[in-house]
Amino acid sequence: MASIDSGRRLTEDDWTSPFPAHAVWEITLACDLECNHCGSRAKRRRPDELSTEECLDVVAQLAALGCREVTLIGGEAYLRKDWTTLIRAVADAGMIPGVQTGARNLTEARVREAAEAGLRVIGVSIDGLAETHDAIRGVEGSFDKAIEALETCKRYGMELSVNTQIHSGILEELPALLDRFIEIGIATWQIQLTVAMGRAADNDALLVQPYELLEIYPVLFALWEKAKVHGIDLIPGNNIGYFGPYEHAWRGQSEYSHFKGCNAGLNTLGIEADGTIKGCPSLPTAPYAGGNIRDLSLERIWNESDALAFNRTRTTADLWGRCEGCYYADVCRAGCSWTTHTLFGRTGNNPYCHYRAMKLAEEGLRERVVKVKSAPGVPFDFGGFELIEERIADGAEVKRIAATPTPATVGHPRLVMLA
Amino acid sequence: MKAKGRVPPQLALCHGCKQFVRPEEYTCPHCHDDIAMAAVRNRDRMERVTQATEELQRLLDQLGLTR
Numbered sequence A: 001m002a003s004i005d006s007g008r009r010l011t012e013d014d015w016t017s018p019f020p021a022h023a024v025w026e027i028t029l030a031c032d033l034e035c036n037h038c039g040s041r042a043k044r045r046r047p048d049e050l051s052t053e054e055c056l057d058v059v060a061q062l063a064a065l066g067c068r069e070v071t072l073i074g075g076e077a078y079l080r081k082d083w084t085t086l087i088r089a090v091a092d093a094g095m096i097p098g099v100q101t102g103a104r105n106l107t108e109a110r111v112r113e114a115a116e117a118g119l120r121v122i123g124v125s126i127d128g129l130a131e132t133h134d135a136i137r138g139v140e141g142s143f144d145k146a147i148e149a150l151e152t153c154k155r156y157g158m159e160l161s162v163n164t165q166i167h168s169g170i171l172e173e174l175p176a177l178l179d180r181f182i183e184i185g186i187a188t189w190q191i192q193l194t195v196a197m198g199r200a201a202d203n204d205a206l207l208v209q210p211y212e213l214l215e216i217y218p219v220l221f222a223l224w225e226k227a228k229v230h231g232i233d234l235i236p237g238n239n240i241g242y243f244g245p246y247e248h249a250w251r252g253q254s255e256y257s258h259f260k261g262c263n264a265g266l267n268t269l270g271i272e273a274d275g276t277i278k279g280c281p282s283l284p285t286a287p288y289a290g291g292n293i294r295d296l297s298l299e300r301i302w303n304e305s306d307a308l309a310f311n312r313t314r315t316t317a318d319l320w321g322r323c324e325g326c327y328y329a330d331v332c333r334a335g336c337s338w339t340t341h342t343l344f345g346r347t348g349n350n351p352y353c354h355y356r357a358m359k360l361a362e363e364g365l366r367e368r369v370v371k372v373k374s375a376p377g378v379p380f381d382f383g384g385f386e387l388i389e390e391r392i393a394d395g396a397e398v399k400r401i402a403a404t405p406t407p408a409t410v411g412h413p414r415l416v417m418l419a
Numbered sequence B: 001m002k003a004k005g006r007v008p009p010q011l012a013l014c015h016g017c018k019q020f021v022r023p024e025e026y027t028c029p030h031c032h033d034d035i036a037m038a039a040v041r042n043r044d045r046m047e048r049v050t051q052a053t054e055e056l057q058r059l060l061d062q063l064g065l066t067r
């Protein structure tokens, strides 16, 4: 099996010859939490989730495509009875198995079973100190359970990771959270901004505003420095950035490490529990479903679906708003597609950008987003937002941009079985 | 047929402001520093840091305070 580090490093060939190096797989939509920022609105299992045999076939297909790491998510992965069968199958196929969990019921028995099956990497989602986390997760005591699960997994020799969302109520709690993680001895702390998808689109007060990045990122950088001293790698997720004075440090600690654009369909793959394939697990289903594993082989979907190829073929021509003509346009291409599509119904303009917020502030301006359309209420859905540019001094509105999705940017036809 | 991906452009770092710049730049568009001179200053600074660290390590060893 590949080492965890070498499995994650991307080479130049990985960029030019896209293959799913890392697959994130929702094996069930069943969940024992009810998080009010959940993009997939997880609760009950999907009516047509893949069977164990179908899942094992997916594992074999992933391995055949050269996949290096498979992260099982939900819903809550451990609510599937065969979750450790899948972990074992991933490990036996030479890939690194991982699990991302809310950990409400990740008991020692489950941890032991998973460790025996070959689980080496566990990610636990923690979104604030106890009161904040429990309120977001919708279950009292879920913070304590998450911490307990980390400690248990540590005893079983797993590499510990914590995922934290930057929502509107967390900034002041981050330093105390880091202290807790130092005590426990986690290896990585992955941070991402809450995105306006699913229940987070319903509860849009949870979203931070683009101009708040100027306050948030210096705090995150100070935490990154402290975490480093204690051997914790604070990893900015794909919607954290872009550029600005911290990029060289937290994107990989070298002069050559910087954000290089959205990875969806380049070396990332997302699988939904009913077999729907996307270029990234977070992307909204409707516009980015490339096909279903029940209809077509993974290889055909990966190679032939436009919905998965959008990052391979796109240029800067689809950039708009302040991303169009940006100094970093051809490198960044407006950052995270998930973040932008769920706001404006299309990619190409990303107000959640550090460089952009700094440039705007130099002009005495700032940006915020306002919800104008609710999400319909299905998994991986989104509503609609307008982007307001205003003067910092008096809040006077300078510009209001409504998204105008075009057929070319709204989505891609999904591949279906050909006769 | 699978579309080929692109190798993303590689930027360079301006050591004047620690922001990324296009490799063809001579002057940083962010801090207006001379990029080559800023790199030299940075290298000198890093050398001094390395020397100071080695000296500190030597003293700690001498005092028997190294674990």
Ligand code: SF4
Binding pocket: A242, A243, A322, A323, A324, A326, A327, A328, A329, A332, A333, A334, A335, A349, A350, A352, A353, A354, A355, A356
């Ligand atoms: S303004 Fe847009 S293209 Fe430029 S760095 Fe920010 S997100 Fe990327």
Ligand SMILES: [Zn+2]
Binding pocket: B014, B015, B016, B017, B018, B019, B028, B029, B030, B031, B032, B033
């Ligand atoms: Zn500079």
